[in-house]
Amino acid sequence: MKKAAVIMGSDSDFPVMSKALVVLKEFGIPFEAHVCSAHRTPEETAEFASKAKENGFGVIIAGAGMSAALAGSLAAHTTLPVIGVPLRGGAQDGMDALLSTVMMPSGIPVACVAIDGAKNAAYLAAEILALSDEDLAKKLSDYKEEMKQGVLKKDAALQEKLKEL
Secondary structure (H helix, E strand, C coil): CCEEEEEECCHHHHHHHHHHHHHHHHCCCCEEEEECCCCCCHHHHHHHHHHHCCCCEEEEEEEEECCCCHHHHHHCCCCCCEEEEEECCCCCCCHHHHHHHHCCCCCCCCEECCCCCHHHHHHHHHHHHHCCCHHHHHHHHHHHHHHHHHHHHHHHHHHHHHHCC
């Protein structure tokens, strides 16, 4: 199985980005996590991205706030899918990061999840990796079935409560 990279612009992003790591771990997806900065370590960030495919990665998740240039910087140096996680903070409380992440120039796509949406970034990464991994695809299918059954169970409980009214 290909690895997932979880890149954050600062160690202060870890509380949010760790949620992606938990999901990846639950699905048995090997991963690495690193702090890279599009502005403070641009050469190292470019080198990581340019070598990611040959180093066994299949997808990159990038979390950053404010200017949120990290996902785009990584995407500029790789053909691997990059998923941006705009992080809350700054004067616009994450809206600046969201807009910076989605407004990429043609030819340098970055998928984007919600502000602080690290968990969904990991689910999307799992779905991307599952395109070439049947075992992972089965785990995702089973997970979605579990979610479905959970909702049906809650609805049945609600229906019983309604009878008591």
